[in-house]
Amino acid sequence: MKKTKSKSKSKTKPVSQLRQDIVTGDWVIIATGRSKKPNDFIKEKPQKTDQDSSQSQLENCPFCYPTIEKQKPDTLIYYKKDKEWSLRVFPNKFPALTRKQKTKEYNRGIYLSLDGTGFHEVIVTRDHERGVPQLLKEEVAEVIDSFKTRYLDLMKKRGVKYILFIENHGEKSGASVVHPHWQIFAIPVISPGVRLELEGSKRYQDANKTCVYCDMIEQEIKTKKRIVAKNRSFVAFCPYASRSAFEVWILPRVHQPYFERISETQELEAAAILKKVLERYYHKLNDIPYNMYLHTSPCNGEDYRHYHWHIELLPKTSIWAGFELGTGIEISTIEPQKAAQFLKKS
Ligand SMILES: [Zn+2]
Numbered sequence: 001m002k003k004t005k006s007k008s009k010s011k012t013k014p015v016s017q018l019r020q021d022i023v024t025g026d027w028v029i030i031a032t033g034r035s036k037k038p039n040d041f042i043k044e045k046p047q048k049t050d051q052d053s054s055q056s057q058l059e060n061c062p063f064c065y066p067t068i069e070k071q072k073p074d075t076l077i078y079y080k081k082d083k084e085w086s087l088r089v090f091p092n093k094f095p096a097l098t099r100k101q102k103t104k105e106y107n108r109g110i111y112l113s114l115d116g117t118g119f120h121e122v123i124v125t126r127d128h129e130r131g132v133p134q135l136l137k138e139e140v141a142e143v144i145d146s147f148k149t150r151y152l153d154l155m156k157k158r159g160v161k162y163i164l165f166i167e168n169h170g171e172k173s174g175a176s177v178v179h180p181h182w183q184i185f186a187i188p189v190i191s192p193g194v195r196l197e198l199e200g201s202k203r204y205q206d207a208n209k210t211c212v213y214c215d216m217i218e219q220e221i222k223t224k225k226r227i228v229a230k231n232r233s234f235v236a237f238c239p240y241a242s243r244s245a246f247e248v249w250i251l252p253r254v255h256q257p258y259f260e261r262i263s264e265t266q267e268l269e270a271a272a273i274l275k276k277v278l279e280r281y282y283h284k285l286n287d288i289p290y291n292m293y294l295h296t297s298p299c300n301g302e303d304y305r306h307y308h309w310h311i312e313l314l315p316k317t318s319i320w321a322g323f324e325l326g327t328g329i330e331i332s333t334i335e336p337q338k339a340a341q342f343l344k345k346s
């Protein structure tokens with residue numbers, strides 16, 4: 001059961017700014033509302049282990065009791081049969097972007113910046129100790145349904161051009177709270193990473209008259225080498241050019257450019273395959289930290305029928321060092337085929 005709450009008006013001033021790199025066209029967000037004075041960066045203590053922090057996090061968890069912890073009002077809430085909540089979505093307390101009607105542009109000499117307008121929300125499932133591997137398939141499907149429901153609402157907001165869903169799992173992946181949660185970013189620009197995929201798939205479509213992702217799925221299913229799991233609607237495989245060890249992509253098997261058009265049956269099958277992959281990360285790779293994100297077509301009114309939405313899962317197996325930062329080339333230390341075979345065996 002789900003219920004969408006009425007919108008709450010916010011008069012907060014923008015605390016963040018999008019700045020464009022004049023050479024590469026890349027965007028960065030300067031989110032001063034989230035941080036800190038220069039000294040705060042220096043004083044940071046060495047990171048605790050995942051275990052230490054998980055204990056103290058359970059005691060002071062901001063997501064176990066969102067109302068007591070004074071989280072912002074829910075934008076979406078799901079209830080269980082016993083009327084207890086099972087999942088809720090609310091604006092991030094420390095947003096990287098701020099709500100504002102209009103996105104203004106600023107030119108400072110040769111530089112361009114925009115107001116960091118947009119929406120930054122958090123999706124939280126009820127139980128502190130139960131992540132995707134421990135949740136029922138139906139409970140994971142609820143998470144996917146919340147993605148879709150929030151997408152359909154946020155895509156109508158003025159100035160929103162792209163909506164991204166992410167999960168950071170484990171401290172090393174950047175997660176600051178242990179409690180299972182996902183984040184939604186609705187932003188006024190299309191990021192360069194997404195643009196590369198949109199342009200690359202358009203180029204392939206123009207040259208071959210087919211979808212590059214559909215062709216990848218066909219080849220992966222035919223060769224079987226890199227398949228981790230599959231069901232009627234989805235396939236999960238380690239990509240041929242994996243950037244990190246045990247990287248996995250999950251794609252709908254039928255061409256589908258727009259995630260928000262996912263059906264209820266597909267939600268359940270997406271949940272089943274995501275759960276399966278994350279169970280393997282949990283049991284076979286000892287709960288490895290990872291970053292998950294969902295790539296779909298932008299919601300800026302343009303035609304993206306050539307694109308194919310998908311989920312990317314990147315275990316945090318190494319840190320970007322000088323070579324990676326200097327070249328943008330990542331070094332993965334296991335052959336994708338071997339990684340897939342390892343993950344495939346239950
Ligand atoms: Zn909690």
Ligand SMILES: [Zn+2]
Pocket residue numbers: 211212213214215254255256307308
């Ligand atoms: Zn396709």
